[in-house]
Amino acid sequence: MGEGANRANLPPMKEETYRRAAAGQHPANLSPEYKSTVARSPRQAPIVVPHSLSEITGPTMADERLGASEADLTKQRMGEPLGERITVQGRVLDEDGRPVPGAMVEIWQCNAAGRYHHVGDQHDAPLDPNFFGGGRVRTDGEGRYRFVTIKPGAYPWKNHHNAWRPAHIHFSLFGPSFATRLITQMYFPGDPLLALDPIYNSVPAGARERLQSSFEIGLTEPEWALGYRFDIVLRGRNATPME
């Protein structure tokens, strides 16, 4: 196909692009207190690419059907898992506060004793046959999502002497494009391990606090489950083409 034929297929020139993150929003790739970053971090500056269709499109998983049990991690096995039942809910928004509807939200976590359902986790804590620890939901038209799960436990790791991860739930989001892809971790408010955790503290102060969920009595369901809110903000679109 010649260039002339292709030009007819070019997208409109007012293609929307996504804003670049300002400094101080994300962790540095090299965060030496988190020892695994030393041999696993690029040292050359990333090359800025103008946004083409390759960056402003991305997987939507529109064809994937989600079952109810994927939103309720307490209903994935024969019985109820042990631990403190909680709900985790919130909205996926962009930087302008606009909801991101139809976005896949995936989570995974350890059980109440601090052990993952994973062959590589050798922590001397019990597995719970009634807890698998993975869930997925799609946000609704207002960007809302909600999971039912149990509060994950803290667990030790080998980063340094007497190192313990604060209780956390892993989150994976795609948003509307390749550019908005995000994997992160949600923490619980008031956890004394947060101040000691090199992964949480790899994010600059002033930004890391956004990884803490908030306990809300209004989301707490009487006689049933504590409620936590965790809103997630993905990159917003430029009002005008930037490149």
Add this chain to the structure above:
Amino acid sequence: MTTHKLTPSQTVGPFYWGTLVSTCHAQLAPNGVAGERIEVAVQLHDADGAVIPDGVVEVWQANSHGRYNHPDDRRNLPLDAGFEGYGRASADTNGIARFSTIRPGRVPAANGGGQQAPHLVLSIFARGVLNRLATRLYFDGDPALGDDPVLKLVPADRRATLIAKKTPDGTWLLPVHIGGPKETVFFDV
């Protein structure tokens, strides 16, 4: 002006297998999808050259007609039923994440700057990797490589880090080095 602050990134950690990642996203193209069928292998290495057996690789690509299966690609080109263009696979003990897919067509460059060479965009996650690492996979020998506008942004002596080569068994292999003397080019997307 932004009114809401970004949620910061964190590592995927070592315990994603079975929950976040299973084998079901490594086969991108069911039977009947148009295009040249290819096998792609991405091998992850750390700065010391050791393979990374606990990493996740994601791919996103256009179909063989150069169309992305996404609402923001509004061009009048065919979509293939059953082909989204997304894949996710965990590295194996040799640090290799494998995908079965089709060779993508060319897609337009940003701002009317011509056409890009066929490529996959890649996201890489691993324990010790705090931010998604974005890179690209191009195909060795493709006649369009010479005028790809993104490759032109890359210093000539580093472009080879983005170009997969065909192995004797026909697999397209891209070594990715997260640091070290062979460091792969990563992109700010």
